[in-house]
Amino acid sequence: MNQPSAPQVRAIVAGAARTITPTWPLTSFIAVNPASGHLRRSMRELAQVPGETPTRAEHEYLRACRAGQIDLGALRTALLEVVPEFGGAVGSGIGGQGPGGAGVDVAGGGRPVGAVDIAVAALLTPPTGRGTARAEGAGYGGGVGAYGGVVDDALAPVDQYLSHVLARFSADPVWAPPLGEGLYDRFRGLAVHDRSLPRRTRAMLRELPNTAEAAIATVLATHGIGAAERSAAVAAQLAALPGWVSHLAWRAEHEGDVTLTDFVACRLALAHAAGVAVMTSGAGVSVSTGSTAVDDAWVTRTIRHATKDPAHEATPAEHETVARLLAALDAHTRAMIWQTAAETTYRDELIAALEHTDAGPTAEQVLDVQMVFCIDTRSEGLRRQLERHVGVQTYGLAGFFGVPLRYTGLFGQHPREQYPALLRSGYAVTERANDTTEADRVRRQRTLLGALRAATEQVASTPASAFAWAEVFGWGALLADVGRAVRRASRPNRGAGPADGGGAVPAVTLDLRGMPLDDRVVAAEAALRMAGLTRFSPLVVLTGHRTTTVNNLYRAALDCGACGGNPGGANARAAAAICNDPAVRERLAGRGIVVPDTTWFVAIEHETTTDRVTVLDPHLIPASHQELVDQLLAAAAAAGDALTAERRRQLPGADDHTPLRRIRGRATDAAEMYPELGLAGNAAIVIAPRSITRGVDLQRRTFLHDYDPAADPDGSALTNIMTAPLIVAQWINAQYYFSTVNPERHGAGNKTLHNPIGDLGVLAGHTGDLRTGLPWQSVAVGDELLHEPLRLSVLIQAPLDRIAQIVASTDALRALIAGGWISLHARAETHQPWLRVGADGATTDSPTTERNPS
């Protein structure tokens, strides 16, 4: 058998790797759409992919419907959206010439019952047992599917061994494995000497070639896998440890020291050497698409439900007609209809709520301040409360404020990549202290502290000294804990400061020289136009956000996603500095954006765990604006209290009577699994002026991006919004969605089981695959969901032809809409009806939902 050449092997791997989504390490954990590799098909078709599921289990929807969370009218709309045939063809095709051409002659109290009614009845009384989309309880994240991936028992030890070896290579054990040329070479070099492997396995590994491509070719040839099956065989390797593969895909892109070809070679070599078939025929490909034969009992139940006659005896003809209708409703289709219905219900309520906006100031005190927030759903709460308290104008914009940074703090060792993952790079920005003597003093302190930490770490990680260290540290910790308890009792509620530096040196200025003036002007103009901010109040506040939480591996998921999973303060400071720069302002004026001399930009940071805001760079605020800032801060404190009081209702383990102090104490509680709920509940993005949402309680479920067509003469701002923040919002939405509906594959499992591999990811337990996605505690508490999984509903208020043109010319958007990954509704002006926008950009009247016909 002829073996494929090295380039051919690489091409096969690249082809098989197309569906893989890279995942970021925990330190810069940012949302990715776990299904981004499948965007070429529709979301419904995801059900055909082994290990994937596009929806929740059917019984969960039925429960939600019974609880009134899914509207029956919305269910009808969803039915017609998912299976349009019910609106016409199928109905008339089966002979019944009922009203509207879509009827079936099932005599229900003398009047014919329509196909839609029958389908709804069928959805409400689904078949039990076989044919349901997923088994009960499978959604619980307590370590189900513990070995990760598509479980194949013969290969499980291979995958577990591989996972452990990959951990040694990728993380930082005290004793790192010997070096080699690339991952496969290192792996082979390690494995042939690893005495925990059987002798025979080691010998077979030694016989394999030492380059990845040659090894793949050899193993495939040895196992008789011909050209036709090669892609499938390689894909099977990649599907074995999806978590590690996603990490390696990231590493290949960002560090470049590994390739997926290496991984495929490692697994094939190991399976081969372990004497296991490298590809079990049809492994994991059996996907039940629901039985095609329609259950008779279901038909009978449906007819009785539809005719509202519990004793109805259907004629054979009726029975057959209904059975043919129900054949179109297999388990996955039914679940998809329910999912769509849940989204329609939510969207209808959202759109109805938008009718009751309240643009006028209701606050007793009105400050002439404009505040720009991140589009993050958590900003919605603070914006609403602030508007209620001080009547400020608020705007929504991606939280990096258009300034991508590679930010190195005053004492930083490495730049932090503070930009959205869509961008490839940022401007190198550093910091310098105004008072260098003071900075040097603090630097010496920090260096000393770092040396102390390194030294204690060395004592703990040197086995010879670890014996004594356990004694000394243990007794010391015991005494310290007692001391801390006493101190806490005498002085309650003293929170710790931010863990990652900053704040210790008073006046620190960002050094923006890494960003040329031209780029600063372009960035400022783009950001201001995207936010629709072209007339300025005396004070413009840019609000970044951060989380404060301890002992939390997933803290980056609670930080600002637009800033690469980092606190957003640095970006807000940079944007403020740019907008305050006279040179920038002069150029901006030339481009039609006049910032008055009396206007000052201030950066603040919203801490989402405690809802406190802090002013950044307070030393830069001119005396003329100080009073206004102070007034704003006082109001923000009150607004923050109101927001925390609002949030505590949803927090597990808290209720309306929990003191705010206790809620805020979660920020420093090492045992707290629910410091805050992050973006749980996110379901929609509204791209429109704030006036259409102002005064409406959106329950922190919507991303809000401002858009004002008047500020965007050429439509470039809208293009930016629809191709960047919209896409990022979809990633976040998809991450929460799939972490909820498919926690075994796309969730990180139960937090209490997490066993960190350095800072790059976790195992849920002692073995298994690297986990991807969000932990179960981010989306649920026990069996109860905190996050209702809904695909992103996009509402845009902008000129329709502009939207159509952007959709039509953007592949990513077209794919998202065509595949049903998002829904897009638009209108040109306030008070017009919302129209549905299709993948071609054309608008259709969204079918009006009748509310609760029953």
Next chain:
Amino acid sequence: MGAVKSRILRGDRGQRRFVVGVNVLTAAAIGLVLAPTMVWAAVAWSAAGAALLTLLAIYPTSRQARDGVVRALRQLAIGDLALWMAVLTMAVQAGHDVTWADLPAVTRSLPAGSSVLVSLLLVVACASRSAQVPLNGWLRTTLAAPTPVSAIMHAGIVNASAFLVFRFGPTITEHTGVLAILAACGAASMLGGSAGYLLRADVKGRLVASTTAQMGVMLVALSVDAWGAALVHLMGHGVYKARRFLRAGEQVDARRRSLATPDAGRFAAPARRIATASAVVLPGLGIIPAAWMVGGSGTLSTVLLAASGWVAAAVLLQGLLTNRGVRRFARNLLVPLVVVASAAWTIAVHAFDALASSDVPAAVHPLPVWVLLVPLLLVGALSALPHLTAGRHPAVYGWAARLAGTPVPRLGSRPRRASAHRTTTSPVQEIA
């Protein structure tokens, strides 16, 4: 502590089982300490084991957890069986349940063969509960239980064998040969656990390996009659390990902190060597005068504890003195501080030993002290390996991997049988 742990499991399906299990476990641990007779001790021992298994099985749907529980059940059952056989043998000999005061007499009344057998059985019980070689595999596969379970287990269950030795001291220490077996298990565990700590990349896996090593040093200390040292170690390690487990989520915080912390680097070769040499010597300036002050060399326990304190202080000082970030002022402050702390440690362990020695019985026929020095020196050599050129040799690394062990089922142990009979279960299922 209990409140903290139930908060971690808020809303969790296993919360109720967890609370019940922890309470039973605590009661059993207290029972073991307070048990008036050996049958009561055995009952408490088995109750603790059963409660532990319940806690490990908190997520019965997880296959990893099931595998782990089955493995733990097997290896712990061996220990429990051994303990009960020993206890029953002695009870039959005495004709009744035996109080601790009567134990020496009953032991002496046993025929020589049964006496050795009973001691051996007790050693098996110790090795099983403390995850000692060769019964150490179960501890590695217990991480599919929530963090608080690991914390309790490593803080208060695995070290129960020290109490067993305390209680059954007159029996176990009767035969030097049996003690030698206990010491050998402990020494092998020290090495294996240390290798595991060095090689494992997962944080909790590293902690598990370190527990095996720490329990090993405790048992070897017991076998050379350094019982006070074992007691200090047992309690200190318990707190230390529980804390490390509960703080396993600090990886990302630590990483961010280190990225934001300036690093001045290390001194170059000559200065570095001088610093290392002084780091080795300096702790002695505190320890030797302190030991002399509180009354000469002290007991073996105090010598061992002081010596291990010396090692820790030396490694700490080495880290500090070779770091450029520790400037002269800090150095002038830190060196005396470490010296004083070493002295304080020496005095503290002397005081503790004086306090505890009245309660802790002595070994009948202990092993000589060098028995402890051998594994300690080997561990010392192992600690140095990663920093030496030899440590980069694949064969050396491969042997270390063998020593370290793995929670992964042995690869390829059954594939030929599996392929011959397609219906045979896979290795993973066999473990389950």
